[in-house]
Amino acid sequence: MNVLEKTITSLEVAEMVGRRHDQVLRDITKIKEHLTDHKSVASELFIDSTYEDTSGRELPCYLLTKRGCELYSTRMTGAKGTQFALAYIERFNEMETVIKEQSLKIPQSPQEALRLM
Incomplete structure (x- = not known):
C-alpha cells in the first residue's frame, strides 16, 4: 500500500x-436516499x-469510509454479509x-527532526 487511504471503493x-x-451502486444510492434528512452524514x-x-x-463510484462500510454491511444478511x-x-x-506506524516515524517538533538527522 504505497498511498495511505482511509476509504475503500465501491468496486472493492x-x-x-x-x-x-x-x-x-444501486444499494448505496438507496441508503443515501434513506438518509435525506441527514445529507451531511451521507456525504x-x-x-x-x-x-x-x-x-x-x-464511470461513477463511491468511496466508503469505515462508517459507510459499517452501514452498508447492516443491509446484508447471511454468509456474504458476515x-x-x-x-x-x-x-x-x-x-x-499503517497510520500508527507512520505517525511514529514523523518527528513531533523541529528539534526532534534535527536529532533524527
Whole structure:
C-alpha cells in the first residue's frame, strides 16, 4: 500500500461481496436516499467519485469510509454479509496500523527532526 487511504471503493466492496458494481451502486444510492434528512452524514459515509475503466471511460463510484462500510454491511444478511464485515474490518485495521506506524516515524517538533538527522 504505497498511498495511505482511509476509504475503500465501491468496486472493492462489489468484489468483497461477490456482486456486480452496478448493484452495489444501486444499494448505496438507496441508503443515501434513506438518509435525506441527514445529507451531511451521507456525504461523509459515501463520497462521490469516479474511476477509469479498461476502455478509458470515466464511470461513477463511491468511496466508503469505515462508517459507510459499517452501514452498508447492516443491509446484508447471511454468509456474504458476515464475510464482507470481516473483510472491511481487516482492511481498516490494516490502514489504522499503517497510520500508527507512520505517525511514529514523523518527528513531533523541529528539534526532534534535527536529532533524527
